[in-house]
Amino acid sequence: MAKVKVEFKVNNREVQVEVDPTERLLDTLRERLNLTGVKEGCAVGECGACTVLFDGEAINSCLIPTVQAEGKEVLTIEGLGTEDELDPLQQSFIDYQAVQCGFCTPGMILSAKALLNKNSSPTREDIKGAIDGNLCRCTGYEQIIQAVQNAADGEVEA
């Protein structure tokens, strides 16, 4: 298979890769760029563990061929917040005990981020809708919903 050159931005950094046309964005991010905060839980678009932001929209990176990223901006969990200043959502997940095993957490936070980008005062139902594609087997979602709600309300102890 002829390799294809793809240029896009990941976490605000220009990257250039040469990939098979079928290579999944998930693999490019994990294997080539070492962004292992992107997780693989099902590979069929059902669990949301591989969620990244694609021009601000939450998508399942296991379903997207890397070639489609040409010219796009991709954000993974590694690009959210900084070492000294976490994104309010990250801080809120810590404060509201919304993390257990943590495997779903990166995808969960990014789906919530996409929501808050569009809707700064979501209802409980809005939040449930936004994370409906992100499975979590540990938390029962309750503390995740609370964390997102409180990040939106700005009630996070920074």
Added chain:
Amino acid sequence: MNDLKQVNKSKKRVDAKAKVTGKAKFGADLKFANMLYGKVVRTKYPYAKIKNVDISKAEAYPGVEVVMTAKDIPNNTFGVIIQNQRVLAEDEAIYIGDGIVMLAAESKEAAEEAAKLVEIEYEELKGIHDPLESRKPDAQLVMEGTDSNQVVHHPLRKGDVETGFAEADLILEREYSTHYIEHAYLEPEAVTVVPNERQTLVSVYGSVQNPYATRDAVARVLEADLSQVRIIQDNMGGSFGGKDENISSMAARAAVMALETDRPVQMVNSREESIIESYKRHPYNLKYKVGATKEGKLTAMEIEAVADSGAYACQTPFVTWRSVVQATGPYEVPNVKTDTYGFYTNNPYTGAMRGYGSPPTCFAQESLMDELAEELGMKPDQLREKNMYRQGSHTASNQKLDNHTVSLQEVLDKAKESINYDKKYEEYSKEQTGEKKRGIGLAISYRGVSLGAEAIDTTGGIVAVQKDGSIILYCGLAENGQGLRTVFSQVVGEELGVNLDRITYMEADTSVAPESGSTVASRSTFMGGNALKKAAKNVKETMIEFAKEEYGVEGEIIFKDNALYTDSGKKIEDFSKVASDAFHSGVFLSSYGWYKAPKISWDEETGQGRPYFTYVYGCQIAEVEVDTGTGQVKVLNMAAAHDVGKAINPANVRGQIYGGVVMAVGHALMEDLGFSDGFINHTNFDEYLIPTAKDIPDIDAIIVENPDPAGPYGAKSIGEPTVELGGAAINNAIALATGERHYDLPLNLERVLIGRDLSREG
């Protein structure tokens, strides 16, 4: 104990920051120089003779380093209780997840391509897929070298059931069944084995729930000393009991290939591989017969529980043992006869899953109590109050419950109040118009803490104060996501008056920490908490002695806020200064703590004794809405009250309750492997549905605290009781809503609508 600083506080998790920033590494995230990627070829049929295996094409595929079969494995069997699980199948495959060939290659792609080139010739055979068939005396045998398919039989005899039934005014006989449950941890299994690393023959990294059990298995398979096998646990993406034997088998395979190639070998399952190979929760067939007087006093219970062990013994003997102790529920029954069995079949093997043997029996027995109440014309909670354990009650095993607080009344009252049970029960008992009908149902339970008489119950821990006053903790119990690192840090922090940011709980490493038993049975807080508390106490005593001498202080010394104080509140020195001074004076500031659980006993013939040293009590009440046009059940509200002894970290405890309740909703209503004749048809999350955020009820997580005299700060446990009550509570709520009772799980659309599941005969 009134001014606790660390314990009984909702401290933030010590591992949360790494997890929200993506820095936390899980099994599949590890990379080692020169690493190979492993892959397994599994059987096509649930039961088949393996007539020929041709690996030549796979071996020739570019990038393939090694292709191996059972013949190449030094010792092909392992198991925690009975060593009959095979690393790879040799002459025959006995369930659909059996691996036959393993290989390792330079890339995942090469490994996958090569796997397709392995040629296996089978003779498909007719297997046994129903434990009720497999128990028949003339049934064909599943396991070589056995003379019956019975894995285990646990009898329990108390009083005389004939007499008991003769005294009854009403006798009910009902049959129930429960189904397979997949753990569905979000992270599929992942392991990397590095050969000849440092001092050991193999180092195993990955999502290992029970490092010592996996070490036993790998050492046995390699015929190596335990000291030569090192298991280092990474972050676990969930386990729920599910990353034990399947991980042991994966680690053993990778270890054999790593030694053969002298290169690290990584193995990661796809979701499909995970669901097909991994063990499940046992399906049960349960027969209950109960007798009661017309006043509602239970006179006798006779129970037969048959569990499907699948192809291997795995943990069936212990799982079914827990069923025995909980089979009658938390009720005083003078005459009891219980027989619990496990049988081999050619089905997926079954093992530990959150709740262990209790969710099936709780489902049956609490559904039965509800129906009994209805038949007697009593309210469900009244019948329970009339019979449930009180302080000093005797259990079916004739254990007197007097060494801890029996709090069933309290959990029941609190759950009822939270959800407004009495009012809703009255309202929903009336005729309801329209398609959508509401109901409310409850279930209560008692549950033994830790392993009980299943096995030896000990845990060790090390507290090591460094010369700068920071502290390292080691214990063989594992962080599976439940928050154990945080909880243990809190216990030690409380004892030594040190804040959590000065404490590091090391990952489980079998070559460093003392063997602590498995992270199972909701035992970790209790067992590990006690061991580390002991170790911290020892260190504290050494520091007190040193401080008295060094600083010339007298009287009591108080450890708080990272410092030592006199009893009059005068600061002596910072904790870190004392640690440094002690170190430089040659004082040893580390200690082992070893905790052995209180004494228990069990008579195998009669099921009488003291199976557990203490119990937890819980009540869950579900409010549902049933769409009688479609069979759709929505759980609207759930009140969950659990006596945890003492919540070391209340936010964590609530997290366990929310998680357990939602898991039980999934088990009760939607989870289904699509199992038929040994095949699993639902192998990914598009068909094996687990609850999403939209499926969750509003949950009131109610923490009840009656400190246990033996628990660390009075703490008991919470992980598993949360998941055993939901099935019956929801079933009872549906019965009140629709007027129809159900006896089989899952309560999917067809069952609720027309009373049976269209996808199978049942």
